[in-house]
Amino acid sequence: MRPFVYERAATSEVATQAIRAGIATDTAPRQGRYPAEFLAGGTNLLDLMKLDVMQPAKLIDITGLTQAHSAILVSPQALRLGALAKMSAVADHPEIIKNFPVVAQSLTLAASAQLRNMASIGGNVLQRTRCSYFRDTSWSACNKRNPGSGCAALDGYNRGHAVLGASKDCIATYPGDFAQALMALDAVVTVLGPDGTRTVPFSDLHRAPGSTPNVETTLRPGDVITAFVIPAATWMRRSLYMKIRDRQSYQFALASAAVALDIDDGGLVRQARIALGGVATVPWRARDAEAALVGKKLDPQTAESAARLAFGGAAPREHNAFKIALGQKTVTRALVQAATLEV
Amino acid sequence: MPEHLDGDDKPSVSRRRFLGATASTAALPFMGASAARAVADPAVKPDPGALLNVSLTINGKDHRLGLDVRTTLLDALRDHVGLTGSKKGCDHGQCGACTVHVDGQRTLSCLTLAASAHGRVIETIEGLASTDGKLHPMQQAFIDNDAFQCGYCTPGQIMSAVGCVKEGHADNDDAIREYMSGNLCRCAAYPNIVAAINQAKTQMEG
Incomplete structure (x- = not known):
């Protein structure tokens, strides 16, 4: 070092x-x-x-600053998470497990018990890609690490890489899980910067790679995330996180889905929220798929057609085309399972 | 060791210390150079080469160390305090061999800067047994259940297992496997580790 x-x-x-x-x-x-x-x-x-x-x-x-910025506050209006709260503290919080299951599950299914005891949730959403060409400096071509040098993953071994949101300069996958829960639940980020405090929709925090994959977020120098606020909503209890990976535990996602549903008494979908992990360069909201479910009864057929829409713009490389089918099945299963939850 | 400011509270000469002491004198100029550098307050003197004052309470004893700013908690324990029970496996937070407790929470010491642990309470495998030498129930359970072969991952496994039980994540075999997944065992003693945790948890809770 x-x-x-x-x-x-x-x-x-x-x-x-x-x-x-x-x-x-x-x-x-x-x-x-x-x-x-x-x-x-x-x-x-x-x-x-x-x-x-x-x-x-x-x-x-x-x-x-942990004591000042790690409070977990549950109110009828919102869940407020201090950014220096540990992943484990949020994952094990009884009210979050009950009322925001997708939040607790996305954290419990991430990393290991030790890492969850250490990592702050603010840092978690900013964790950097697991792309081997990024992590191994013996590869000179990596636009994220060394801007302008090229991308070794494009024609390299890209089984783990993104099929959504990629550019000709970077196909590195966003590796996190918690971010998908925040995307699905319309979270807002509180940021303290040199010029004071501001709030940013979580969906505006990460930047697609484009031609500057080294710039991963819209945060400015000196900005520190101080909190996440998740507004209470009719879909938050009927939510879950489904994560598919090469190992059952302690592994990054090949494909994951954070889903939340508001279903009326007649069984029709009023609102749907779907965010994808493991398949995209940034935490990925599948708005077309969400819209397709509104007003429909959620069954395996409607779930599957929504899942197909979620991957409508997918662009696979040599080794990662399987992620499209795997991702669609992940979304389908997550939606069907969420529909059966007793809330 | 010049970096160890409070001198001599080691119970005995460890294998590492003995080997270090009997090694060639090639190490001496480096140690002399370390000692010659002033221990600086980083806020006053932003010199990356300055040694940093770090106070740690390790297994109930206070230690004041002067460390290179890059020193991890694991290296501080092993190389500066002489507690070599915590192991360096991957040094990247992937294997769990370096697991210790920081303020009661199981933590990877290889991904913790010693500077960040300043003022914290550290417990390592060396502090787990009673002062009269009676093993902790988890240590005894690992022996009773043959929960290791080579033993390299074992200190981390045991510290992690104690944390797993204390957190309430050892209710059943599936929970134990899930919440122990951060500790890899290349000898694949996993079934026996699960058995050991099941044995120890009743004694720890009782």
């Missing part, structure tokens, strides 16, 4: 100013990133620093 300057931030305002100061002293991005990074759980950042994929000149340790 390369040397870095280590600072502890006592308040969130200090943290954002420290990042700004860190950038001012060294403006040249390294490996496509700004030279100062926040350190919370560190489970992704330290791993990538050991691999020399990330080379921050400065780390601002914000674990000292």
Whole structure:
């Protein structure tokens, strides 16, 4: 690991100013990133620093802010999650398990017990891709790590790569699970930046790779996520997260679906929410599929045609075409199962 | 060891310490150089090469260490405090061999900066048995159930298993497998590990 300057931030305002100061002293991005990074759980950042994929000149340790920014508040209007809450704290919260099952399940099915005890949910949504060509610096071509260098995955071994949201410059998959739950439930992100606090729809947080895959979010230098707010809605209890992977546990998704349904007494769908993981470059909302379900009875046939719509724009590469069929089956099964939940 | 500021609270000469002490003098210039560097407050002097003051409570004892800022908690335990029970398997948070408890939570020490653990309470495999030498029920259960072969993953398995039971995630075999999935065992002692946890959990709860 390369040397870095280590600072502890006592308040969130200090943290954002420290990042700004860190950038001012060294403006040249390294490996496509700004030279100062926040350190919370560190489970992704330290791993990538050991691999020399990330080379921050400065780390601002914000674990000292945990007490101020880790509250989990459930009200009739919304679920508010402090961004420094640990994944395990959210996953094991009884009211979240009961009233926002897709949130709890997306976290329980992610990583390992130790990692969930360490990782903050704010850092979790920002975790970086598992693309081998990104993680292994002996490959020179990676536009995400080394902008302008090309993409070794396009014609490389791309079984794990994205079929949705890819560009000619990057097909790396967004690896997380929790983000899909936030997408499906219309979460809002509270961001503290050098110029104050603002809120951003979660669906606007991540950026599709386009021609700048190194820029992964709409966050600006010095911005720190302080909370997620999930509005209470008629579909939140009839929700679940389905994750399909090569191993039963402790593995990233090949395909996953966060679904939430509002079904009326007659069995017709009033509202549907579907977000896809493991198959796209960013947390992916399948709005066409959602719209197709409204007013229909949810059965295996309607679920399957919605699932087909969800992958309408899919563009497979040599080794990942199976993700289209697998993803469609994942969405179908998730929807059918959600429809049978007793809420 | 010059980095270890509070000197001598090691119970005995460990294998590693003995080997280190008897190794060639090639290590000495490095250690001298380390000692010569001042321990700096990072807020005052942003020098990546400065040693950082880190205080840790490890198995009930307070330690004050002067560490390179890059030092992980695992390396601090193994190389600076001499507690080599926690193992370095993958060093990337994938195998679980480095599992310790930080403020009571099972944690991967290889993905924790020692600096981030400043002021925290650390428990390692060395602190699990009673002071009179009686093994923790989980340690005894691993022996009783033959829950290891080579033993390299075992300290991490046991620390993780204790956490698994304390969290209430050991209700049945499926839950144990799920909540122990972060600890890999290349000898594949998994069925015996599940049996050991089942044995120990009743004693821990009782």
